[in-house]
Amino acid sequence: MKRIFVFIAMISLGACKSPEARYPVSQNSGSYISESITKNQELLKKEVAKIEAIIKEDSTREYKPSQNGFWYVYNKKTSDSTNKPNPEFGDIVEFDYSISTLDNQAIYAEGEKETRTYAIDQEKLFSGLRQGLKLMKEGETVTFLFPSYKAYGYYGDKNKIGRNLPIKTKVTLNKVTEREELKPEN
Structure with missing residues (x-):
């Protein structure tokens, strides 16, 4: 009986070995990531060149670059004296929009998409x-x-919109409901 206890004790001590880390069979050098970065940089250069050519061709309107990496032009601008605020986080906006390719081929024509109600920065919408x-x-x-x-x-x-497709989007902002207007009165 004593031998059985010694045998169990030896097996128990042998089973207490700390686990060893498993290593991958093969290691990648990260070249896929480097290739992907290069490919995306080349794609962006082509898209920006096409956008800049459109802006140059349309010399009658003043396109503005945004700090966020896109360009825009006002089709209809309200006067600055109206004191209407720009939408901020949490404000509810109603807007209509259409989407086309940079070559003006309609993807979603005006009126094809319903008027959209959107809470600024609180719902899903392309960046x-x-x-x-x-x-x-x-x-x-x-x-x-x-x-893109x-x-x-x-x-x-x-x-309808394929991968890596730069687009032209015409947006009309119909209504802005500010956060304070949404709070119930006491």
């Missing part, structure tokens, strides 16, 4: 439009030129 809405005031219409990374990027919209 360029989310940032563009903050530049607008109620009643304005703006055309945005978005490189600011639009629908690598995946597209899984419907």
Whole structure:
């Protein structure tokens, strides 16, 4: 009986060995990431060159570069004296928009998309439009030129917009409801 206890004790002590780290069978050098970065930089250069050519060709209007990596032009601008605020975090906006290629081929024509109600920075919307809405005031219409990374990027919209497609988006901001207006009165 004593031998059985000694045997169990030896097995128990042998099983207490600390686990060893497993190492990968092969290691990658990270070249895939480097290739991907290079490919995306080249894609961005081509898209920016095309956008700049459109801006140069349309010399009658004044396109502005945004700090967020896209360009825009006012189709209808409200006067600065109206004191209407730009939408901020949490404000509810109602807007209409259409989307086309940079060559003006309609993807979603005007009226094809329903009027959209959106809470600024609290709902899903592609990054360029989310940032563009903050530049607008109620009643304005703006055309945005978005490189693909600011639009629908690598995946597209899984419907009509393909991958890595720069787009032109015309947006009319119909109404802005500020956060304070949303709070119940006491």
